[in-house]
Amino acid sequence: MTARPTLVPSPPWEGRRVVLAVTGGIACYKSVTLARDLTRLGVEVDVLLSEGASAFLRPLVFEGVTGRPVLDSLWSAEGAARHLRVAQEADVVLVAPATADLMARAAQGRADDLVTAVLLATRAPVLLAPAMNSRMWSHPQTTRNAAHLTEVLGYTLLGPADGALAAGEAEGPGRMVEPESLVQQIGRALGRTPPWIGLRVLVTAGPTREPVDAVRYLGNRSSGRMGFALARECWLRGADVTVVAGPVSLPVPEGVEVIRVETAREMRDAVVPRAGSAQLQIFAAAVSDFRPASPLEGKRKRGSGQDPEADAGTPPRWNVDLVENPDIAMETRGHGPAGTLRVGFALETDDLMTHARQKLHAKAFDWIVANPAGEPGAGFDASTNRGWILDRMAPNTPEPIPLASKEDFARSILDRVEERLTAERDCS
Known part of the structure; x- marks a missing residue:
């Protein structure tokens, strides 16, 4: 297994603001690793938890790896003001995992919860990491939603990947892209500069x-x-x-x-x-x-090619043109x-x-x-x-x-x- 690289603050992540919106899929446990790795790279990570995500993970988990408060309700004492602030200050917004429900509501332009409200309020690049059952991913309505999100709203879909799915499902498309890849994709969204784009x-x-x-x-x-x-x-x-x-x-x-x-x-x-x-x-x-002019087809054996006129004890030579x-x-x-x-x-x-x-x-x-x-x-x-x-x-x-x-x-x-x-x- 390849060892995970040591993460230290470095461009293009260092000093940037990323909103990590976590919705209610089983893949949300990977988002903890993602938040931790981004923080180690010098990113200020603002985590948003949907109501569904809060059923899997508590805010304290993310606060422990980011050192920053988590926003988990649009209706909290500071929620209405803070969701606008994080949307405005974000350099990138990533939804990971992005459930089929979130994709549907985002495509409709809904703003009835914390995550969809931030998506409407931000002008930062938006990345979505879909995670769902294979049948849900291949459903025609999800296909239409994905097309609208990318072609009309300009969002970027990262995945889903193929692999083992939850609840005993066979392998197939619908698995959330791994945190290591998402970190790099965020880096590209942060690092893109005009003379390089499309070069x-x-x-x-x-x-x-x-x-x-x-x-x-x-x-x-x-x-x-x-x-x-x-x-x-x-x-x-x-x-x-x-x-x-x-x-x-x-x-x-x-x-x-x-x-x-x-x-x-x-x-x-x-x-x-x-x-x-x-x-x-x-x-x-x-x-x-x-390069050798005439490489041998087989393996040359030790001692082969001994010059019969060579003195006893002289090591055999192999001259390669x-x-x-x-x-x-x-x-x-x-x-x-x-x-x-x-x-x-x-x-x-x-x-x-x-x-x-x-x-x-x-x-x-x-x-x-x-x-x-x-x-x-x-x-x-x-x-x-x-x-x-x-x-x-x-x-x-x-x-x-x-x-x-x-x-x-x-x-x-x-x-x-x-x-x-x-x-x-x-x-x-």
């Missing part, structure tokens, strides 16, 4: 492996963390993201399409046709420069719509800036990130990174990015991309 982004990530025989390969220690962090951050900002990834063991970032490949040629075949539509191309993969792999970044120069931006990486053991500038110009990058190889806490298989970013417009003034988590490192890179996107958008 098509292509990222390469991870290593490639070149077979030597049936069981061995040439590869490197790239974990793919940097590429996946960049992809996730692009998606949080509102982009449509595709990652072409070598063999990595990382969870797929929420909302990101991942194309799995093994070798450099497979990565090339996946990247080239997609580069033509990508408005931002990020080459973060550690692609093998060479290598040929160059295609240079994917070089091959995709000029691919993409007008105004396409390109980001590359240079990991070097010596003459870092010289090699980085050469790659910046030769491969038509707009920026290149120069990483020193072999430094503790940076580069391959580390959760942190450090380096310099070189801009094509000012290649002789590299800008340092100090040691930081790869998530923060990704934000630093993309902040510079966002400045360029914003400037070009303002000029158009």
Whole structure:
């Protein structure tokens, strides 16, 4: 089982206001985890409990994980005033779980309870996480309600997912999306910014492996963390993201399409046709420069290939001829719509800036990130990174990015991309 990541206050959640409206389905117990995780990320969470939700959970449960008072009645002493205040101050409103009844009443524009009144009063983005019996979800009236909520009111439906349902029901659609995914979807709703919305982004990530025989390969220690962090951050900002990834063991970032490949040629075949539509191309993969010219079909056995003229006691040798792999970044120069931006990486053991500038110009990058190889806490298989970013417009003034988590490192890179996107958008 993958360990849950440690949650600490971070963009785009930190300092934001989220209204979490909990309605009366059995899935409401998941909303406690959701409220806790959002709070750990630095969100101020205002929980609303419907009458049905109050039958499952008491306000004290949510107050304990958020540190904030819970509103559970429109008719309490402060309810009428407070529901308007939280609606106005919210950056995002999430209803989780959203029952079939709530969806029906919201589609009708009702305001006869706390949750529906807040939905009418807010101007923040509204997200609904449906949870119900499969037959209720597939009912034509629910289908019509869902269409009205999304197409007319502009709400976003998250799910439902397929899986085991309550009351002994067989598996099927109707299960509430898990809290981890909802946290990421809230992050995207909070982080969307105009230059990124709908931007098509292509990222390469991870290593490639070149077979030597049936069981061995040439590869490197790239974990793919940097590429996946960049992809996730692009998606949080509102982009449509595709990652072409070598063999990595990382969870797929929420909302990101991942194309799995093994070798450099497979990565090339996946990247080239997609580069033509990508408005931002990020080459973060550690692609093998060479591959065995003739990999063996079977497994080479120890001791095979001994030179009969070799001195006794000389270890057997295995000479492997290598040929160059295609240079994917070089091959995709000029691919993409007008105004396409390109980001590359240079990991070097010596003459870092010289090699980085050469790659910046030769491969038509707009920026290149120069990483020193072999430094503790940076580069391959580390959760942190450090380096310099070189801009094509000012290649002789590299800008340092100090040691930081790869998530923060990704934000630093993309902040510079966002400045360029914003400037070009303002000029158009």
